[in-house]
Amino acid sequence: MTNRESQLLAILRIGHEASIRGAGISLSEALTRNGYRDLRSGFGPEDLLPVIKTHPTLAEAWLAYSEDKRTDGGWYLLEQGAIGRVGGSQSEMRFGSLDEAVAEYVVRELDFWAS
Numbered sequence: 001m002t003n004r005e006s007q008l009l010a011i012l013r014i015g016h017e018a019s020i021r022g023a024g025i026s027l028s029e030a031l032t033r034n035g036y037r038d039l040r041s042g043f044g045p046e047d048l049l050p051v052i053k054t055h056p057t058l059a060e061a062w063l064a065y066s067e068d069k070r071t072d073g074g075w076y077l078l079e080q081g082a083i084g085r086v087g088g089s090q091s092e093m094r095f096g097s098l099d100e101a102v103a104e105y106v107v108r109e110l111d112f113w114a115s
Helices: 003-012 027-033 036-042 045-054 057-068 098-114
Strands: 075-078 082-085
Touching: 003 036, 003 045, 003 098, 027 036, 027 098, 036 098, 045 057, 045 098, 057 075, 057 098, 075 098, 082 098
Parallel strands: none
Antiparallel strands: 075 082
16 A cells, blocks of 8 residues: 555544544544645545545445534535535535545545634
């Protein structure tokens, strides 16, 4: 595995790390530990998609993260392959697959909380 693949995999594991099922650390701490803010300009959803397809449990972890959210900020993810803005009217976007939705969701959700 290349360094870039390792970095992208670490980013994709943030949702699990920040859940009670994982390390239970704060999302802010997970973003810092994984260097999300420093790495963000170098990748997009299209870069995450192959990693998600290689590690199917990542999609499940992000669904669980979204279901467990107890906040009125950020984004949500639906198993039907859709994402939307929490509290945002008419913000839902549908994708051709759950994996595509997860890739987009991860970037939008983490960007929201990293800013």
